[in-house]
Amino acid sequence: MSIPFILEVVLGLVFIYFALSLLASEIQEIIGTLLQWRAEHLKRSIEVLIAGNAPASKAAAEAFADRLYDTPLVRSLNQEATGPIAHFFRLINHAVGRLYRLVTRTRNVFGDKTSGPSYIPAQTFAQALLDNLQIEDLRTVLLESRLGQFTEEQLMLPLNRMVNDLRASTANEFLLNAEFRTLENSVRQLIYDFREKRTTLSETIDRLIARLDEFTAAAQIALPDNHHLTETFMRRLEFLKQALASTTLDKAALLKRIQPSLAELVSVVDRKSPIYQEIKGLASKDGGRIQEIFERIDAHGLPKSLQSTLLSLADKAGSSLAAKASDTVLNTMQSLADDSVSNLKIYLSDLETDVKSLGQEVESWFNRGMARSQGVYKRNAKAVALLIGIAIAISLNADSLHMLDRLSRDPAIRSAINQAAEEIGAANPEAMADIEDQVDAALNELPIPIGYGEAVTSKQQEAQANWFIPLVPRRVIGWFITGFAISMGSSFWFNLLKRIVDVKNSGKLDDSN
Structure with a gap:
């Protein structure tokens, strides 16, 4: 042969x-299209990813996945052809799908819909997940509340007591009245600008200290020179400024105190958590937008497995920021060069974009899950x-x-x-x-x-x-x-x-x- x-x-x-x-x-492609194998497998894979292979979280994971698929970001990915011919074939497709589920006695993974996207980018999934949890809205509400509380308790109330003490000592109840009113209006404008997203938290703190410096300069001009009460008042003003944020490192610590951590934001769905109680108190006190956010949090639960996963991802994202902070602080301590200060300012900016860091961790987690699913x-x-x-x-x-x-x-x-x-x-x-x-x-x-x-x-x-x-x-x-x-x-x-x-x-x- x-x-x-x-x-x-x-x-x-x-x-x-x-x-x-x-x-x-060709046959497999036709069957896969009619039965939407890719789209169905993607939805089931997301449910498994959310449930974390925990049978107890299966029902909650399915409900949460349905909510994710109902968000505008995910809905926009499920584009279908238009026109009478396309509509006719779509009806056939849906009929075949219903018949298949009837014969196999399987549930419709798309809930009350007849189809779903066959591919979801990691960035879209992460954004839809964080939007569903209202992470950015929660962060903004808490920042506004804590910033207002900080300016009131750490600046305006102490300063008001100092001015009243000075007025009592000089028997002049109108002393520094115009200067103090100007400062109050400036502080209100700063907080308003922050709420309107015109400035960042870091910039707001800088502007707050700058307004205090302007008030100090105006008080120096308005008060009599070489007077012991003037000297005492100016020293107290300096102490107040130092207590706020006298250095860049102090400012970093202040930012960390004011803004909620990623772990706090994620744990807001836990009714026993301090952050949940804080949001609940703000909702009952202020109402309006905060009340709407709280009602959505209270209405939709989160699977326990997903809570654990998000807490782990939040800790990981926070650890990377903390490691970056430690390196930056060490560099600043070793050298006072402009580069070190510049690096620290970059870190301060990163503190305010930590939600993006969490989003990147969610994207990586989703990609790993989809690799296994593939x-x-x-x-x-x-x-x-x-x-x-x-x-x-x-x-x-x-x-x-x-x-x-x-x-x-x-x-x-x-x-x-x-x-x-x-x-x-x-x-x-x-x-x-x-x-x-x-x-x-x-x-x-x-x-x-x-x-x-x-x-x-x-x-x-x-x-x-x-x-x-x-x-x-x-x-x-x-x-x-x-x-x-x-x-x-x-x-x-x-x-x-x-x-x-x-x-x-x-x-x-x-x-x-």
């Missing part, structure tokens, strides 16, 4: 497998491809043992299939549509030994008479071999086809030389 003969037989068999694999790929999907797709391959082999009577026998015994069949295989093997791999057309034409014209015609079945019966396994029909073994081969995929068989054609052509070239 010569090598060219073996190559021709193998090439013919590979060509048939390639043609049947193309058919299987592996599961590929394994499931491989199993489905095997079932489809076996179904095609049985329906077309594509018996590998019979095909091998006919290719090795019939030169006419072998030559015709090899000629078509060589033409396809020389084609451009990128023009897969043209290759599929060539394969379709070849299947209609070539005498491929498949089907339930008399010519095929009679030969199978003759081979069965000499089959050495009595309990298992020969064609069944051939069907399973074909089904497994089809499940390898059209790309695998096309690449193998090209390699065999290249080897065969190189052999012809050597013979001619």
Whole structure:
């Protein structure tokens, strides 16, 4: 048995497998589209990710995933074609989906909807999750409340007492009245600018200290010179300023006190947490926007597993900021160069964007979960491809043992299939549509030994008479071999086809030389 003969037989068999694999790929794609396998697998994977493989959190995870899918960010990803024809096919798609769920007795993972996106970017998922938890709104509300409380308790009340003491000592109840009113108006404007997001928290603290300096300068002008009461008042003003944030490091510590940590923001759904009680108190006191936020928090729970995951991610994001802070503070302590101060200012800016850091951690967590999910999907797709391959082999009577026998015994069949295989093997791999057309034409014209015609079945019966396994029909073994081969995929068989054609052509070239 010569090598060219073996190559021709193998090439013919590979060509048939390639043609049947193309058919299987089309069938699997159609079934996957009708049953929305990708979209359904994505939704289930997100539910598993949220539940953390905890059976107790399954129902809560499904409800929370439904809420995520109902957000505008995720809804915008589920785009469907418009027009009467597209609408007609969409109705068929939905009907097939309902029938499939009825037969398999499975729930509609999309809740009250009929479809969902087949892909969600990590950034979109993280943003939808944080929006659902109202992380940014909570942070803003708490910052506004704590900033107002800080300015009132740490600045305006102590300063008011100092001015009243000075007025009592000088028996002048109108002393520094205009200057103090100007400061009050300036502080109110600073807080308003912060609420309107015109300034950051760091900039607001800087402006607050600058306004205190302006008040100090105005008081120095208004009060009599070389007077012991003036000197006492000015010293008390200096102490007050130092208590606020006299250095950049003090300012960093002040920012950390005012703004809520990531762990606090995440734990707001826990009714026993201090941050929940703080929000509850603000809601009952101020109402309005804070009341709406609190009602949404109170109405929607969060799976315990997701709470634990988010706390872990918040700690990780906070640790990275803390590590950066430690390095920056150490550099500043070692050197007072402008670069160190600049680095610390960058850190102060990072403190105010810690929610972005949490979002990045959520994105990484989502990507890791989807990587695992992709592996599961590929394994499931491989199993489905095997079932489809076996179904095609049985329906077309594509018996590998019979095909091998006919290719090795019939030169006419072998030559015709090899000629078509060589033409396809020389084609451009990128023009897969043209290759599929060539394969379709070849299947209609070539005498491929498949089907339930008399010519095929009679030969199978003759081979069965000499089959050495009595309990298992020969064609069944051939069907399973074909089904497994089809499940390898059209790309695998096309690449193998090209390699065999290249080897065969190189052999012809050597013979001619």
